[in-house]
Amino acid sequence: MANTPTLMLELLTSTLAQPGLGWVAFITVVAGIVYGFAGFGSALIFMPVATIFWVPELAVxxxxxxxxxxLVTLVPRAWGQMDKPSVFTMIGCSVLGAPIGIYILRVSDVVHIRWAVLAVAAVTLAALVSGWRQKLSEYRATQAGVGFSAGFVGGATGLLGPVMLLFQLSGTAPVAQVRANSLVFLTISSLLLLPSMAVQNMLSGQAVALGVLLLIPYGAGAMLGQAIFIPRFEVFYRTTAYAIIAIAILMGLPIWD
Incomplete structure (x- = not known):
């Protein structure tokens, strides 16, 4: 039986040999920068491109x-600015919705999931660019429904942000609080996808190794994005995020295969 160092070396070798790793690492930096200055958009940028090279469950x-x-780069600053009762309610309910979405991811055809990722991203981008607003109640029941829906969509496509982001934009909270709510919700809910994926045998050593490898470019990008964020230029940052998301969607179209 191979010893532990040998297994670790084999895992590292296979991880570094993963198809498209260079492109995915680059898009991870870009996703981190956008996440740092806009507070959203990282998965909308990462998933369409990563699923060109990797099966969706590996990308998620x-x-x-x-x-x-x-957790280290962005959450500490956002923690004191967020609406804690609202965010915690949504996180808790996202955990309930995620296993259902992960099951859909597990049993669905890869191409169908890729199109689903692109469809969710495109609809979200269209809503953001158009300035769509749908006033929703801010009752806990609504927040619970938003969290559950976000968890379900996130589990199935890796896109936790769209449902929650559109809900946040429908309210009247200050921009800083909306950004903080999004940062904390997306970060913690993303991490909480992992136990559900493990239970359904979708969390491979390869996925963990790739995620650990991407920690560096993602963290560096997020820190850079946060450092260059200037609140009075919020419209510029948001427009830049929209443009990058649009490019990622176009790149991820399966027709280019």
Missing amino acids: ASFSVSALAS
Whole structure:
């Protein structure tokens, strides 16, 4: 039986040989920068491109592991600005919705999931660019429904942000609080996808290794994005995020295969 160092070396070798790793590492840096200055958009950028090279479950799991970086780089500053009761309610309910979404991810055809990722990303981008707003109640029941829906969509496609982000934008909270709510929700909910994936045998050593490897570019990008964020230029940052998300969606279209 191979010893532990040999197994670790084999895992590292196979991880570094993963197809498209260079492209995915690059897009991870870009996703981190956008996440740092906009407070959203990282998965909308990462998933369309990563699923060109990797099967969706590998992309979802590795990106969830890389979210560990945000616990250090972004969450500490956002923690004091967020609406804690609202965010905790949504996180708790996202944990309930995620296993159902992960099951859908596990049993669905890879191409169908890729199109689903692109469809969710495109609809979200269209809503953001158009300035769509749908006033929703801010009762706990609504927040619970938003969290459950976000968990379900996140489990199936890796895109936890769209449902929660559109709900946040429908309210009247200050921009700083919306950004903080999104940062904390997305970071913690991404990490909480991992136990559900493990239970359904979708968290491989390869996924964990790739996620750990992506921690560095993602964390570095997030720190850079946070450092260059200037609140009075919020419209510029948001427009930049929209443009990058659009490029990622176009790159991820299966028709280019």
